Amino acid sequence: MPKKGKIFVISGPSGAGKSTIVKELLKLAPDLVLSISATSRKPRAGEVDGKDYFFLTRSEFERKVKENYFIEWAEVHGNLYGTPKDFVNENLQNGRSVILEIDVQGALKVKETFEDAVLIFIEPPDFEELERRLKSRSTDDEETINLRLQNAIYEMALAKYYNYRIVNKDLKKTIEEIIKIIREEEKK
Numbered sequence: 001m002p003k004k005g006k007i008f009v010i011s012g013p014s015g016a017g018k019s020t021i022v023k024e025l026l027k028l029a030p031d032l033v034l035s036i037s038a039t040s041r042k043p044r045a046g047e048v049d050g051k052d053y054f055f056l057t058r059s060e061f062e063r064k065v066k067e068n069y070f071i072e073w074a075e076v077h078g079n080l081y082g083t084p085k086d087f088v089n090e091n092l093q094n095g096r097s098v099i100l101e102i103d104v105q106g107a108l109k110v111k112e113t114f115e116d117a118v119l120i121f122i123e124p125p126d127f128e129e130l131e132r133r134l135k136s137r138s139t140d141d142e143e144t145i146n147l148r149l150q151n152a153i154y155e156m157a158l159a160k161y162y163n164y165r166i167v168n169k170d171l172k173k174t175i176e177e178i179i180k181i182i183r184e185e186e187k188k
């Protein structure tokens, strides 16, 4: 019987650097698998269905909620997002650790179901830098950016429930720190 994998949840305010970190993390630690979420949000330029997200209409998403398809789901910045159950469970059974890049509400729900899930919160160095990163990404309009900045205050207040908090200043150092946490937690 292979050792069971662990869930590692990565959260943090929009623009803190989660997607960038996860992308690099998977290159450096290819034994980890990333759970692809479903969302009712419209794809951004360059986003691919089944790779970045499973893009669903709101009604398709709501049907899947009724079918108990998700481990957790939440409304974030006005859209629905959820983690498909089967993919996560199959990988855990096969002894592989799974990364979930999800919001704070989802993270707390995951922790209720999977007690040994490890929650990692990514913080920006400060609010001004968060705003700068959101603007430099050029993926969202001003209204969307403002909504995400407002939500950052609420999200930061929930960071205290996480097992680890990391300030993403130097990207390379952040990734090294996360890999160290994952390897130590996998041994427990």
Ligand code: ADP
Residues within 6 Å of the ligand: 012, 013, 014, 015, 016, 017, 018, 019, 020, 021, 133, 134, 136, 137, 168, 169, 170, 171
């Ligand atoms: P999130 O997934 O948390 O919303 P992204 O990964 O899209 O954030 O990052 C937002 C922007 O900040 C991107 O343009 C990214 O290149 C940049 N970024 C990420 N990490 C850092 C860092 N440590 N220093 C400077 N810029 C960063």
Ligand code: 5GP
Residues within 6 Å of the ligand: 011, 012, 013, 014, 037, 038, 041, 072, 073, 074, 076, 077, 081, 082, 083, 101, 102, 103, 104, 105, 106, 107
């Ligand atoms: P974005 O629209 O920038 O891709 O993501 C917006 C927010 O939704 C981020 O905080 C991201 O972590 C969160 N998110 C992405 N997928 C999921 C999911 O499956 N469940 C939950 N609860 N949040 C998610």
